[in-house]
Amino acid sequence: MTSQWENLVISPHSRYKIANHSQLHWGVPMFEIGPWLRPFMNRRQLLASSIAIGGSTAALAQAVQTPQSIAHSHAPDRGSSVHSAHGDMVTVGRVDDAKNGFDPMRLLTDWNTGTVTMLPSGQRLRTFEVWAEDKEIEIAPGIIFPAWTYNGRVPGPTLRATEGDRLRIEFRNLGSHPHSMHFHGIHGARMDGVPGAGLINPGETFVYEFEARPFGCHLYHCHALPLKRHLHKGMYGIFIVDPDPSRHPEQAQVARSRLLGTPENAEWQEMVMMMNAFDTNFDGENEVYAANTIAHCYLKTPIRVVRSRPVRIYLVNIIEFDPINSFHLHGNFFNYFDQGTTLTPTLPTVDLIMQCQAQRGILEFTYQNHETGLYMFHPHQSEFTELGWVGMFDVVDAVS
Amino acid sequence: MSDSSVDASSPSAARWLWLVVPLLTILAAISWLFAGDPLESFRNGAPPVEKLTFERVVLDAQGIHVTVRAGGSEPMRIAQVQVDDAYWSFVQVPPGPLSRGAAARLDIPYPWVLGEAHAVNVVTSTGTTFSHDIPVAVATPDAGARQLVSQALLGAFVGILPVAIGLMLFPLLRGVGTAGMRFLLALTVGLLAFLFVDSFEEALELAGRAAPLYQGVTLVVLTAVAAFVLLLAVSHRSENRSGEALAWSIALGIGLHNLGEGLAIGGSFAAGAAGLGTFLVLGFTLHNITEGIGIAAPLLREKPRFALFVGLALLAGGPAIIGMWLGSMAIAPQWLAITLAIGAGAIAQVIVELIGYLYRTSRGDRASLLGGSVLSGVMLGFAVMFTTAMLVKI
Numbered sequence: 001m002t003s004q005w006e007n008l009v010i011s012p013h014s015r016y017k018i019a020n021h022s023q024l025h026w027g028v029p030m031f032e033i034g035p036w037l038r039p040f041m042n043r044r045q046l047l048a049s050s051i052a053i054g055g056s057t058a059a060l061a062q063a064v065q066t067p068q069s070i071a072h073s074h075a076p077d078r079g080s081s082v083h084s085a086h087g088d089m090v091t092v093g094r095v096d097d098a099k100n101g102f103d104p105m106r107l108l109t110d111w112n113t114g115t116v117t118m119l120p121s122g123q124r125l126r127t128f129e130v131w132a133e134d135k136e137i138e139i140a141p142g143i144i145f146p147a148w149t150y151n152g153r154v155p156g157p158t159l160r161a162t163e164g165d166r167l168r169i170e171f172r173n174l175g176s177h178p179h180s181m182h183f184h185g186i187h188g189a190r191m192d193g194v195p196g197a198g199l200i201n202p203g204e205t206f207v208y209e210f211e212a213r214p215f216g217c218h219l220y221h222c223h224a225l226p227l228k229r230h231l232h233k234g235m236y237g238i239f240i241v242d243p244d245p246s247r248h249p250e251q252a253q254v255a256r257s258r259l260l261g262t263p264e265n266a267e268w269q270e271m272v273m274m275m276n277a278f279d280t281n282f283d284g285e286n287e288v289y290a291a292n293t294i295a296h297c298y299l300k301t302p303i304r305v306v307r308s309r310p311v312r313i314y315l316v317n318i319i320e321f322d323p324i325n326s327f328h329l330h331g332n333f334f335n336y337f338d339q340g341t342t343l344t345p346t347l348p349t350v351d352l353i354m355q356c357q358a359q360r361g362i363l364e365f366t367y368q369n370h371e372t373g374l375y376m377f378h379p380h381q382s383e384f385t386e387l388g389w390v391g392m393f394d395v396v397d398a399v400s
Numbered sequence: 401m402s403d404s405s406v407d408a409s410s411p412s413a414a415r416w417l418w419l420v421v422p423l424l425t426i427l428a429a430i431s432w433l434f435a436g437d438p439l440e441s442f443r444n445g446a447p448p449v450e451k452l453t454f455e456r457v458v459l460d461a462q463g464i465h466v467t468v469r470a471g472g473s474e475p476m477r478i479a480q481v482q483v484d485d486a487y488w489s490f491v492q493v494p495p496g497p498l499s500r501g502a503a504a505r506l507d508i509p510y511p512w513v514l515g516e517a518h519a520v521n522v523v524t525s526t527g528t529t530f531s532h533d534i535p536v537a538v539a540t541p542d543a544g545a546r547q548l549v550s551q552a553l554l555g556a557f558v559g560i561l562p563v564a565i566g567l568m569l570f571p572l573l574r575g576v577g578t579a580g581m582r583f584l585l586a587l588t589v590g591l592l593a594f595l596f597v598d599s600f601e602e603a604l605e606l607a608g609r610a611a612p613l614y615q616g617v618t619l620v621v622l623t624a625v626a627a628f629v630l631l632l633a634v635s636h637r638s639e640n641r642s643g644e645a646l647a648w649s650i651a652l653g654i655g656l657h658n659l660g661e662g663l664a665i666g667g668s669f670a671a672g673a674a675g676l677g678t679f680l681v682l683g684f685t686l687h688n689i690t691e692g693i694g695i696a697a698p699l700l701r702e703k704p705r706f707a708l709f710v711g712l713a714l715l716a717g718g719p720a721i722i723g724m725w726l727g728s729m730a731i732a733p734q735w736l737a738i739t740l741a742i743g744a745g746a747i748a749q750v751i752v753e754l755i756g757y758l759y760r761t762s763r764g765d766r767a768s769l770l771g772g773s774v775l776s777g778v779m780l781g782f783a784v785m786f787t788t789a790m791l792v793k794i
Contacts, residue, residue: 088489088509091480140487142479142525280527287482287523295487386486 089386091296093141100137102153104297108271111240111260112157114167124165126212130157131172132179132222132235139278140288140295140388147234148175148222154293155274155318156237159220160260161212163244169208173200179230180206182223183239184358186213193223215243215258217314217340217360219274232279232286232320234293238272238360240314243343251343258312258343269305270312275327275355275379275389277319286321288388289379295388302374302392305367309398313363314340317355325384327363328352330376334365352380367395448474452522452530453611455503455732458540463509466520466532467732469611470498482521482529483510501613512537541728551666551724558665558684559658559720564713566692573693574700579773581700582758586774588650588694589754590781595657595691596747598789600624602660603740610734619734620741627745635753643698644708646750646757650698651716653750654691656743658716661688662723663736683791690784691716698757 097103114126133152139145150156161167173179178201182193187210190197200206222235245255245262257264276293277286288295305311317325328351335345336353340362347353353361367375378390432438451471458465464483470476475497481490490508498504512518514537521531541547573584600620607616635649661684695712726736762768 089486090489091487092489093479140480140523142477143523143527144525145527278527280523281529287527287529383485387482388487 086296086299086390090299091140091388094300095138095141095294095297097294100153100294101135104292104294105301105303107153107155107158107292108273108303110158111160113160113260119166124162125168126161126165127168127170128157128159129170130159130181132175134175137234137293139280139290139293143280143288145234145278145280145288148177148179148230149234150181150237154234154236155272155276155316156220156235158238158240158272158314160240160242162242162259163213163215163247165212167208167210167212170205171198171200171208172205173202176202177230178202178224179222179235180224181208181220183208183210183220184218185210185239185241187211193220195223195225199224212241214341215241215255217316217337217362219316219318219358219360221318221358228320231318232277234276234278236274236276236318238274238314238316240272240340248343254343267309268312269309270314271303272314273316273327275315275317275319275325277322277384277387277389279321284321286319286387289319289384290388291391296390298391302394304394304396306398307367307370307372307395310364310366310368311393314360315353315355315363316360317357319357319384322381322384324354324356324381326352326354326379326381328378328380329363329365331370332365332367332375334363337362337364367393370395372396447526447528448472448476450476450524450526450528450530451612452476452478452524453609454520454530454532455611455734457520457532457534459512459534459537460539460542463507464512464518464520464534465505465507467503467505468498468522468530469501469503469613469732471500471611471613472498473500475499475502477525478504478506478522479525480523481506481508482523483508484518485521501611514538547728548725551728552721554665554681555662555721555724556717558681558688559662560713560717562685562688563654563692563695563717564709566689566694567696567709567713569693570696570699570704570709573696576700581697582761582768582771583773583777584693584697584700585754585758586777587690587781587784588697588777589751589758590778590783591690591694591785592650592653592747592751592754592781593778594782594785594789595654596744596751599657599660599740599744599747602664603737603744606733606740607737610732610737614734614737616734616737620737620744623738623741624745624748627742628748629745631746631749632752635749643700643702644704646698646753647695647704647708647712648715649746649750649753650695651712653743653747654695654716655719656739656746658688658691659719659723660736660740660743662720662725663727663739664723666724666727666729667736683788687785687788687792688717690781690788694781698754 112128114128117125117127119125130150133149135147135149135152136144137147137149137154139147147154159169169181171181178199180193180199183191187208191208191210193199193208198206198208218239218241220237220239222230224230224235242259243255245252245259248255253264256262257268259265273291274293275289275291277289279285280287290297292298313327315327319325333349333351336347336350337343338346338359338361340360345364346361353363355361372395375393375395376390377393378385449472453469453471454466455469456465456467468478477497478492480487482488488508488510490506493505493507495504506522508520510518512534516537518534518537519531520534521529523529541551573580576584603620603624604617607614607620610616610619631649635645665684692713695716699708758774759769768774
């Protein structure tokens with residue numbers, strides 16, 4: 001996986017110099033494929049993706065000419081049904097994931113658990129490496145956005161820890177503007193990531209240190225001013241704190257199902273979705289809406305889930321300019337845990353939830369008693385849906 | 401003066417050398433600009449300037465078809481198309497980046513709704529957006545035979561018929577005396593002045609919708625002036641202008657204006673901007689009757705054949721039909737602006753011609769030129785045209 005490191009663009013304005021290539025190999029590989037997705041990455045898809053990387057420019061040019069060809073190239077197995085679900089109301093062409101350096105399908109399950117060591121006190125210490133970087137990304141086929149990113153991707157890395165861990169986030173600003181990491185969590189004033197408390201200039205480094213709590217589905221974002229610009233340019237990411245089962249003896253089983261690495265958790269098909277949007281012409285209104293940045297990505301390539309296993313979505317809303325965003329699941333209901341800080345649902349059995357900016361929560365549901373097939377999900381603001389934020393679950397029987 | 405005579409006598413080969421030097425200089429400058437890249441220090445990382453003009457919008461059973469023309473500092477790429485704030489599939493013909501001045505058609509299979517408003521928004525690779533409003537969606541009339549015939553009928557009704565009616569007053573007007581004749585000619589000046597302003601305004605409005613490349617206002621003014629000067633030169637080839645020649649000039653000027661009127665009606669069909677009611681058609685007809693009188697005025701002292709009247713009516717009214725056809729096909733605005741500017745120039749030339757005629761027939765008597773019959777004629781011309789135009793302005 002060296003190629004995505006080579007994609008790292010160091011801003012010409014940056015005073016920070018990187019001595020050699022190996023220095024960039026921080027933390028865990030960014031694109032670890034989700035364990036529950038791996039069985040489905042068949043040879044045909046791998047072949048298709050390698051073609052996309054090789055001849056991406058040509059493929060894009062061709063796709064613009066013939067919209068019909070997209071359905072076939074995107075989903076060779078069930079292309080027609082996918083395309084017809086949204087008819088002609090779709091972006092034309094395909095995004096060059098390789099050039100972007102991130103694949104929205106892999107962002108779903110790309111947990112960054114940092115480097116774990118033990119402190120003398122017996123407390124676990126997790127160290128994360130995060131940098132800010134200016135980068136042009138393709139947010140919809142052919143539309144290039146001059147983003148500000150964490151680790152060269154939007155949303156930034158999904159940082160995942162366990163309740164009670166000591167966290168060290170080593171943050172370097174390789175961008176052209178002052179940036180910070182402001183965590184939604186419990187921490188002291190000096191670690192807040194606002195001006196005067198961890199907001200750093202280009203070329204500088206800062207280490208945020210605090211304890212991972214409360215457990216739940218959280219986020220981090222840049223708190224440099226003007227806030228609106230720094231947010232909508234792409235400076236945000238998901239921060240998940242798994243509950244420590246020993247601290248919740250009365251609901252230990254539920255807590256274990258949330259804790260990454262346990263057999264109970266492995267049963268779940270977990271994924272993250274950060275609902276975001278981009279104002280490409282800087283007029284204070286968004287032109288492109290999505291979950292995990294790329295418009296229509298999960299419509300053109302549906303997310304496969306196994307019917308017999310439960311699904312858990314860590315959902316975060318970070319859109320700028322519009323007051324709210326929402327999530328609606330077709331043909332199914334889910335339990336909702338607002339901010340994820342409880343082990344019992346705060347909103348049981350709903351098929352629609354609303355989130356204001358920075359609001360987030362956990363969705364749990366299953367397709368156990370459903371027929372297999374394609375199930376749509378989208379915000380129930382039609383405008384957002386029609387401007388790119390819509391996707392599909394491809395519910396399949398367990399593959400032996 | 402002696403220098404020029406030396407130059408004229410020197411060998412022509414040596415003189416051509418003086419063309420080579422500036423040519424080589426400009427070539428050297430161009431190659432330096434491209435090879436040396438002296439503009440590098442001006443590059444500040446800003447995205448290229450982009451400009452996209454919507455020239456033509458056609459609505460049919462297949463959806464919306466828009467013709468766009470690029471005018472950016474660098475070739476630009478159309479990345480996506482939104483219709484009513486929804487990304488929609490589209491096919492670009494021809495595909496690929498659009499260099500400066502290049503046009504392309506975007507075929508969008510969008511289920512537009514009859515009589516409702518839609519907005520097309522083109523998103524380029526830099527995320528810049530260019531939008532175009534369709535105020536009232538109606539199918540663009542196709543060039544089918546039935547459609548062409550019914551448009552021709554309507555064109556004849558608003559163009560040829562009123563002019564013919566005006567000309568029918570010829571026997572009645574023949575009896576007027578000198579003052580009456582001068583009054584009618586002055587009336588023609590007044591109505592032409594109205595038509596000049598109307599054509600010019602319409603031309604400028606259309607030019608404003610054209611791509612910046614065409615330099616709308618400049619294009620219209622220069623075209624009108626060129627038409628004026630050329631027609632003036634042509635008409636002055638023949639000494640002693642007869643009343644018949646003057647009638648032809650007036651008919652041509654009015655014809656070009658009626659072309660613009662046809663364009664407006666056809667264009668409002670195409671854009672769905674106006675439902676053409678019976679009242680509106682009648683308004684145009686009434687408005688144009690005065691034009692027939694204007695054409696007839698210089699003939700009052702002559703003995704014209706019947707065929708001449710037919711010819712004059714066709715020249716003055718017929719272009720309304722052609723205008724209707726062109727307008728309903730939603731032709732790019734710059735071509736329509738040029739046509740109307742020519743019309744404005746032609747009308748201005750006829751006004752000058754008529755004033756000259758009035759002056760000559762007053763035998764150099766300035767008082768008579770600004771006398772009561774002339775002044776009242778001009779004022780009545782303004783008033784009639786202005787008032788009847790109220791019937792057709794929405």
